[in-house]
Amino acid sequence: MGQQVLNAIFIGSIYALFAVGYTLVFGVLDILNLAHSAVFMLGAAVTYSLVVNYNQSFVVAAVLGIAACAFMGLVIEYVCLRPLRRRRAPPIAALISTIGLALIIVAAVEQGRPGSFFAWLWVDGANSVRFPPNMLPNPTWHVAGLTLEATKVAVVPITLALMLVLGYVIRFTQFGRGLRAVAENPRAASLMGLDVDRMIALTVVLSSALGGVAGILFGLALSDISPYIGRDSLEIRGLAVIVLGGMGSVPGAVVGGYLLGLIEVLALVQFGSNVHAGVAFAALFLMLVLRPQGLFGAQLHERL
Amino acid sequence: MKRERIILGLLAVLVLAACGTTSTSGGGGNSYAGKTIKLGAILSITGAGGVYGPQSRDGMNLAVNEINKAGGVNGAMISLTVNDDASDKAQSARLAQTMIEQDQDLALLGPTLSNSAVGVHPLAESLKTPILAVSTTGIHIVPDCNFPDTTPCKYVFRDSLGEETAIPDNIKSYVEDKHPSTGVLLVAQDDKFSSDGGTIVQNTVGQYGITLLATIKFSKTEADLSPYVTQAVQKKPDVIFITSLGGIPAKIMTEARKQGWTGQFLGGNGFNTATVSKQAGADGKGARSASAWYIGNTFTSNAAFVSAYRAAYSKDPDQFAAQGYTGIKILADAAKRANLTFSDLAGDRDKLRAAMETVNIDTPLGPFQFTSDHDVKQTVWVIAMDGQGGFTLVHEIKAS
Numbered sequence: 001m002g003q004q005v006l007n008a009i010f011i012g013s014i015y016a017l018f019a020v021g022y023t024l025v026f027g028v029l030d031i032l033n034l035a036h037s038a039v040f041m042l043g044a045a046v047t048y049s050l051v052v053n054y055n056q057s058f059v060v061a062a063v064l065g066i067a068a069c070a071f072m073g074l075v076i077e078y079v080c081l082r083p084l085r086r087r088r089a090p091p092i093a094a095l096i097s098t099i100g101l102a103l104i105i106v107a108a109v110e111q112g113r114p115g116s117f118f119a120w121l122w123v124d125g126a127n128s129v130r131f132p133p134n135m136l137p138n139p140t141w142h143v144a145g146l147t148l149e150a151t152k153v154a155v156v157p158i159t160l161a162l163m164l165v166l167g168y169v170i171r172f173t174q175f176g177r178g179l180r181a182v183a184e185n186p187r188a189a190s191l192m193g194l195d196v197d198r199m200i201a202l203t204v205v206l207s208s209a210l211g212g213v214a215g216i217l218f219g220l221a222l223s224d225i226s227p228y229i230g231r232d233s234l235e236i237r238g239l240a241v242i243v244l245g246g247m248g249s250v251p252g253a254v255v256g257g258y259l260l261g262l263i264e265v266l267a268l269v270q271f272g273s274n275v276h277a278g279v280a281f282a283a284l285f286l287m288l289v290l291r292p293q294g295l296f297g298a299q300l301h302e303r304l
Numbered sequence: 305m306k307r308e309r310i311i312l313g314l315l316a317v318l319v320l321a322a323c324g325t326t327s328t329s330g331g332g333g334n335s336y337a338g339k340t341i342k343l344g345a346i347l348s349i350t351g352a353g354g355v356y357g358p359q360s361r362d363g364m365n366l367a368v369n370e371i372n373k374a375g376g377v378n379g380a381m382i383s384l385t386v387n388d389d390a391s392d393k394a395q396s397a398r399l400a401q402t403m404i405e406q407d408q409d410l411a412l413l414g415p416t417l418s419n420s421a422v423g424v425h426p427l428a429e430s431l432k433t434p435i436l437a438v439s440t441t442g443i444h445i446v447p448d449c450n451f452p453d454t455t456p457c458k459y460v461f462r463d464s465l466g467e468e469t470a471i472p473d474n475i476k477s478y479v480e481d482k483h484p485s486t487g488v489l490l491v492a493q494d495d496k497f498s499s500d501g502g503t504i505v506q507n508t509v510g511q512y513g514i515t516l517l518a519t520i521k522f523s524k525t526e527a528d529l530s531p532y533v534t535q536a537v538q539k540k541p542d543v544i545f546i547t548s549l550g551g552i553p554a555k556i557m558t559e560a561r562k563q564g565w566t567g568q569f570l571g572g573n574g575f576n577t578a579t580v581s582k583q584a585g586a587d588g589k590g591a592r593s594a595s596a597w598y599i600g601n602t603f604t605s606n607a608a609f610v611s612a613y614r615a616a617y618s619k620d621p622d623q624f625a626a627q628g629y630t631g632i633k634i635l636a637d638a639a640k641r642a643n644l645t646f647s648d649l650a651g652d653r654d655k656l657r658a659a660m661e662t663v664n665i666d667t668p669l670g671p672f673q674f675t676s677d678h679d680v681k682q683t684v685w686v687i688a689m690d691g692q693g694g695f696t697l698v699h700e701i702k703a704s
Contacts, residue, residue: 003538003563007530014527110350128355128551128583140562147563222528223558224551228351232525265531273521273532274493 001269002146008265009258010152010221013159016257017214018234019241020166020250021207027248028183028203031091035076035098036211037230037238038105043069043212044219044229045109049117051135058135062216069212073205076101081204082197102231110227130223151221158217162210163254170250179203183248244284246294255295260284337379339646341639343632344385344409346399346424348416351391352495352524352550355579356624357416360438361386363628364413366609366616371632377639380646384632389415396420397427404433408649410639411435411656413631417549418442419496425449429457432650434657437462438631439624441470441573442500447677459657461678463630463669465596467497467572470684471504471547472511474594477686477699478570479512484542487514487570490532490556492524492548501547501572509545517541524552533559542567549574553591554583561587568592575689576623582693589691597626597669598685598697609668620694630667637665670703 018040025033047065050056056064080097112118141148170176181189182199190196218234219225241260245252263283267276291297345364347357368384371377387403389396396415403409404427411434415424418440426449428435437445441464447456478484487509491502502519509516517539522532529552536544537560544560546553546569553574560569568590574580575593584591599610599620609629613621621629638659644652664673670682686699 003534004531007528007534010530011528110354128554130583133585142564149562218527222555224555226551228525229527233523233527237527268531268535273519273535277523 004265004269006146006148008261010155012258012261013155014214014218015234015237015241015260016254017159017162017210017217019238019245019253019257020163021211021214022238023242023245023248023250023253024203024207024210026242027250028179028200029081031081031094032239033076033098033204033207034095034235035080035101035105036207037235038102039069039072039208039211040215040218040230040234041109041227042072042105043215044225045118045227047216048129048131048219048225051131053117053119058131065216066209066212070205070209072105073208074201076208077201077204081200106227106231128224128226130225131220155217155221162213163250166250175202240281240284244287244294246297249294249296252294252296335646336377336644339380341377341380341382342407342409343382343635344387344403344407344412346387346389346396346403346412346414348391349388353391353416355550356439356577357388359577359622359624360416360628362617363613363621363625364632366613367629367632370612371636377636382632382636385409389420391417391420393420393423397423400424400427404428404431410649410652411635413438413628413635415440417497418445418500421445422496425457425460429459432459433653434459434461434660436631436635437464438627439464441465441467442497443468443503446679456677461660461674463634463672463680464627465573465680465682465684467501467504470594471501471572472508473684473701474570474592474686475505475508475512475514477701478543478568478592479514482568484514484568486517486541487543487545488517488536488539488541489519489545490536490548491519491521492552493521495524495548497574498524498548505545505547514543524548529555530559533563536560537563537565543570546571547574551583553580554588557584557587557591576687578620578622578693581689581695584689585693586691588689591689592686592698595623595685595687596680596682597623598687600697601668601670601683601685603666603668603670605666606668626668630669630672633665633667634660634663634672637663
């Protein structure tokens with residue numbers, strides 16, 4: 001059971017980090033950015049390519065990988081969101097445009113040919129690769145019947161530290177105050193002299209950079225980097241996490257992430273693998289029936 | 305008037321003579337020259353099956369190039385179009401329909417995954433188009449492609465070794481070597497290949513005295529397999545059976561070794577590519593599976609295939625490349641003997657189908673003939689991952 005709780009804490013960290021990106025954009029724009037799962041994947045893919053194809057150190061590659069995701073955030077804003085916002089398109093339009101961009105990003109990565117930046121896909125005919133084993137020291141400890149792997153253990157404090165920094169930025173910095181003002185009422189924020197478009201662009205960039213961090217940590221700790229790591233199972237779970245935590249709530253996304261990880265693993269242990277996914281999502285449904293606004297559900301003015 | 309009759313009469317004689325020339329050509333030699341035999345392959349180049357599809361494609365292209373360079377099939381050139389179904393069942397079926405009806409391919413190869421074959425093969429059968437499976441190993445691929453309707457499918461063939469043969473052979477050989485008593489099965493329940501393999505394991509282990517302590521099911525799209533592996537490892541089995549494909553076997557092996565488990569991995573066709581062996585690395589060392597092909601086999605045409613493949617792609621072929629290569633050779637041999645007209649597509653498809661039933665050629669898989677069920681009967685090679693991305697031979701089991 002102890003090992004399973006560790007498994008839950010670890011995957012819960014990934015869920016939380018992934019979902020925070022979703023919830024940041026939703027909190028400000030009331031829009032689900034469904035390109036987020038592709039940006040998550042891009043972080044891992046760019047970092048891997050820089051390490052393997054361009055012999056960069058992991059740290060340099062990770063920084064550039066996160067920068068690539070932040071840049072992709074700008075693309076999302078300028079290509080998928082801002083033009084539709086200008087035309088007062090309904091939120092569903094942005095949902096579709098971000099799905100489109102996600103498909104393009106995944107296709108671009110999976111079509112990488114020898115000699116191209118994403119050549120890794122085709123080197124061995126593989127579509128799932130891992131970072132070189134000796135890239136970082138990754139000792140595994142066996143303590144009291146528990147297996148502790150360094151990269152997985154590291155994910156938890158990194159996630160919590162990032163969430164604390166993010167919480168501080170949102171609560172106590174000028175940028176954070178601006179962000180909350182835009183989330184509450186963009187028109188009023190604009191009348192008060194805030195550059196709303198700039199604030200939104202910064203939010204999407206921040207969200208995408210966090211998505212990139214989550215992708216890199218996922219690839220590092222789970223030894224799995226492929227064009228599909230965001231799309232296959234994290235996308236739906238990320239949505240579940242932000243609904244559970246309360247749409248637009250950053251603390252909600254963090255708590256929701258860990259809670260979902262825990263519920264899934266407990267359901268697996270208690271009810272077996274045949275039904276655990278159904279049990280886990282039934283539990284989520286029940287919680288939402290009792291508290292439809294989610295755990296940290298708040299009114300609009302309290303978001304973020 | 306009289307002169308016109310004479311001219312018409314002469315023309316009639318010439319036409320009859322021409323017909324006579326065609327009909328007496330037997331294998332269709334002269335009528336083939338300058339023609340094109342259009343074949344289409346549906347392969348998973350991307351997605352979960354992308355671990356296997358590229359090698360099948362490379363093997364097929366090698367065979368097409370060899371045949372065309374040697375003058376084609378009675379003078380007709382083979383044109384092969386490979387389409388990527390992205391490992392998606394619906395896309396696979398859409399592609400098949402387009403290739404049969406719009407592109408008017410004479411015959412199809414594929415698809416890569418059994419999960420997609422359950423949609424594609426019945427479609428090809430209903431549209432009376434020969435289709436040759438080159439990597440699908442699940443249950444009900446041949447002859448009952450329309451299962452639960454058990455009427456044998458006339459147009460569906462396969463040159464890939466079914467898991468109903470391979471998995472029991474693998475388990476039997478390991479039991480004879482090491483005498484394990486307990487096992488745990490890890491199976492992706494939302495994938496036909498994996499769940500078919502799981503069913504075969506469940507139905508087989510009892511015969512060899514292995515108690516299955518648990519069957520642990522998960523989704524093929526699961527992000528983190530650690531909780532499932534923890535469940536398996538905590539049962540302390542002698543063997544973990546993995547019937548999944550793509551990157552999943554390597555992920556399970558790596559996680560199980562990290563958690564300190566030192567037992568034996570036994571698997572299915574999902575293990576049988578260097579890509580999976582490379583992904584698993586040292587964690588996969590010793591993992592056993594039964595394969596339809598082994599690089600060092602001494603069949604007549606294998607050495608030439610291996611050397612041509614190495615020359616073309618600067619790497620070793622694997623089982624999927626050998627099966628893809630063999631698939632093209634089978635279709636070329638059938639086309640050679642089918643007396644194709646190149647004007648009546650439906651008729652040509654029927655002729656090709658009939659000719660496929662009597663194929664008898666040497667291939668890298670060994671001497672090849674289809675069984676009456678359109679399946680294979682061949683030597684099985686029990687192989688083990690060598691921990692460095694390759695395989696070593698453990699046992700050779702001759703076809704009985």
